Amino acid sequence: CRRLSGVFALISLTMSGIRAQNPVITHKYTADPAALVHNDSVYLYTGHDEAAKDFNFYDMKEWLVFSSADMVHWKEHKVPLRVSDFKWAKADAWAAQVIERNGKFYWYVTVTHATNPGKAIGVAVSDSPTGPFRDALGKALVTNDMTKATDISWDDLDPTVFIDDDGQAYLYWGNTVCYYARLKENMIEFDGPVLTVDLPEFTEAPWIHKRSDWYYLSYAYQFPEKTAYAMSRSITGPWEFKGILNEVAGNSNTNHQAIIRFKDKDYFIYHNGSIPTDGGSFRRSVCIDYLYYNEDGTMKRVIMTSE
Numbered sequence: 001c002r003r004l005s006g007v008f009a010l011i012s013l014t015m016s017g018i019r020a021q022n023p024v025i026t027h028k029y030t031a032d033p034a035a036l037v038h039n040d041s042v043y044l045y046t047g048h049d050e051a052a053k054d055f056n057f058y059d060m061k062e063w064l065v066f067s068s069a070d071m072v073h074w075k076e077h078k079v080p081l082r083v084s085d086f087k088w089a090k091a092d093a094w095a096a097q098v099i100e101r102n103g104k105f106y107w108y109v110t111v112t113h114a115t116n117p118g119k120a121i122g123v124a125v126s127d128s129p130t131g132p133f134r135d136a137l138g139k140a141l142v143t144n145d146m147t148k149a150t151d152i153s154w155d156d157l158d159p160t161v162f163i164d165d166d167g168q169a170y171l172y173w174g175n176t177v178c179y180y181a182r183l184k185e186n187m188i189e190f191d192g193p194v195l196t197v198d199l200p201e202f203t204e205a206p207w208i209h210k211r212s213d214w215y216y217l218s219y220a221y222q223f224p225e226k227t228a229y230a231m232s233r234s235i236t237g238p239w240e241f242k243g244i245l246n247e248v249a250g251n252s253n254t255n256h257q258a259i260i261r262f263k264d265k266d267y268f269i270y271h272n273g274s275i276p277t278d279g280g281s282f283r284r285s286v287c288i289d290y291l292y293y294n295e296d297g298t299m300k301r302v303i304m305t306s307e
């Protein structure tokens, strides 16, 4: 029955489009959304939850990419990147983000390192937002022994990348501790030390965006995860905590957001576990809702919708 509804969803996705309803992708389980606005389209990058119904952990081997010109009709492209494309990694296509620089697309991903215990961050590159992508570095950009603010081995995950108005690029990431570092123009090497940001009850999933003169650092807060955020006049802080942006998203103990502006509207993209019967914390689905700002630049709490 699930397989049949998946086939139906795929047909409607590819032939007649999907309705504006949440989740936006229903023929596969998708998690950890990141979105890139490029030319007149949005590229939605997700992880692929493949856990069997009775398997209560993540089973994620590849990332997916979808594109849309209207945030309603999503076209799925060929699988652009897999854990197996990183020879030094052994598992876990976890959260990731793509950014464009000088005509190339850089994809920062979380994986489990094959030899250095724990999570690690790699970077892949492509000439196209839909790939194919290849390992840009041949080794991890961040591994467990580079970040010492905690002694846990899973703190090097969930990269978010941002290029400031002066051209300086930054990578933020982390679990329990939020780390950041400057990236060189080549986007595959750090240019300076790894620093930390002090944020209340930071769990993981940082996302940086800018609007007018404000920088926003949103992140997964507490556990089960809500989304909270901080604001600053500078990309390097100081950050002022502004509270909760989104509540725990239905039936998923993680919450992972992307925030974009596209064609004069602001969007909050996240995942929940709402697909009936099998959906849950390890079989998640990407959803999209509008995001609204107050006059002082703070963000209004997201109202999660199902259509």
Ligand code: FUB
Binding pocket: 031, 032, 047, 058, 094, 095, 110, 157, 158, 204, 205, 254, 255, 256
């Ligand atoms: O999808 C695996 C992990 O769950 C991500 O890396 C975290 O952000 C959480 O969503």
